[in-house]
Amino acid sequence: MAPFDPLPPEFYRRPAEAVAPALIGRYLVRRIGGRRRVLKIVETEAYLGASDRASHAWGDRRTARTQALFRDGGVAYVYLIYGLHHMLNAVTGGADDGSAVLLRAGEPIAGGRRMARARGLVGAPAPGAVAGGPGKLCAALSIGLDLNGATLHRGPLTVCEGEPASPAAIEIGARVGVDYAGAAARWPLRFALRDNAHVSRPAVVT
DNA sequence: CGGAAGATCCACT
DNA sequence: GTGGATCTTCCGA
Numbered sequence: 001m002a003p004f005d006p007l008p009p010e011f012y013r014r015p016a017e018a019v020a021p022a023l024i025g026r027y028l029v030r031r032i033g034g035r036r037r038v039l040k041i042v043e044t045e046a047y048l049g050a051s052d053r054a055s056h057a058w059g060d061r062r063t064a065r066t067q068a069l070f071r072d073g074g075v076a077y078v079y080l081i082y083g084l085h086h087m088l089n090a091v092t093g094g095a096d097d098g099s100a101v102l103l104r105a106g107e108p109i110a111g112g113r114r115m116a117r118a119r120g121l122v123g124a125p126a127p128g129a130v131a132g133g134p135g136k137l138c139a140a141l142s143i144g145l146d147l148n149g150a151t152l153h154r155g156p157l158t159v160c161e162g163e164p165a166s167p168a169a170i171e172i173g174a175r176v177g178v179d180y181a182g183a184a185a186r187w188p189l190r191f192a193l194r195d196n197a198h199v200s201r202p203a204v205v206t
Numbered sequence: 207c208g209g210a211a212g213a214t215c216c217a218c219t
Numbered sequence: 220g221t222g223g224a225t226c227t228t229c230c231g232a
Contacts, residue, residue, distance in 0.1 A: 045213070054213070065228070083225030085214050102213060135214045177213050 001123050001161040003027060006153040012073030015045035016092040016099040017183040021170050021191045028106055036198025037141055038107025039131050042193040044198055045175045049098035054181035069148040070098050078148040085135030090145050090152055107198040108130040115140035127197035169194050170191035
């Protein structure tokens, strides 16, 4: 496979905790008006579904917002948080699973200038400033609710082969920002490319 | 029907 | 390190 070949839907149809590390190093490709913005995925988090208190699918809760989350793996689940930031997930597993992988950070590969501009930055951005965080990542790629439910193997937003990371290059830790989730807050479901400057924050060693 | 909290980010102290 | 922005969702009354 070449770096810009999209990953097939089957890639996502397995447990989120398997898909999350497999997404590290992949290229997230956003097409807007014939132009391309590309981020290499450097940080992900798995959300397991109904049994995971940190997940929107906790307790098999289904709402208008979480509809896409319960679809068959391979589509995007986008939602708004704090009234101003969008979050991008790749839905995993099968239909009604409610599992997904949050894309938390990316390293600019192409279209960096446009991404920085979409983030409201001027001048040369510091590492992590463009897409070092889930809200920043969505802003850099101009991802909004219009992409909720979109397929990830074709169309304006795709995940491509990229440069898959070896297990040794991936650091594992606890998820960020889910302290309310009890024991689930400490589950080792955060995956990051080791020593990468674009990761949203230093890994917490468990 | 009201209130609280959220898978965040930024500016300010 | 702390707090404000800003709005959808959820739960309890």
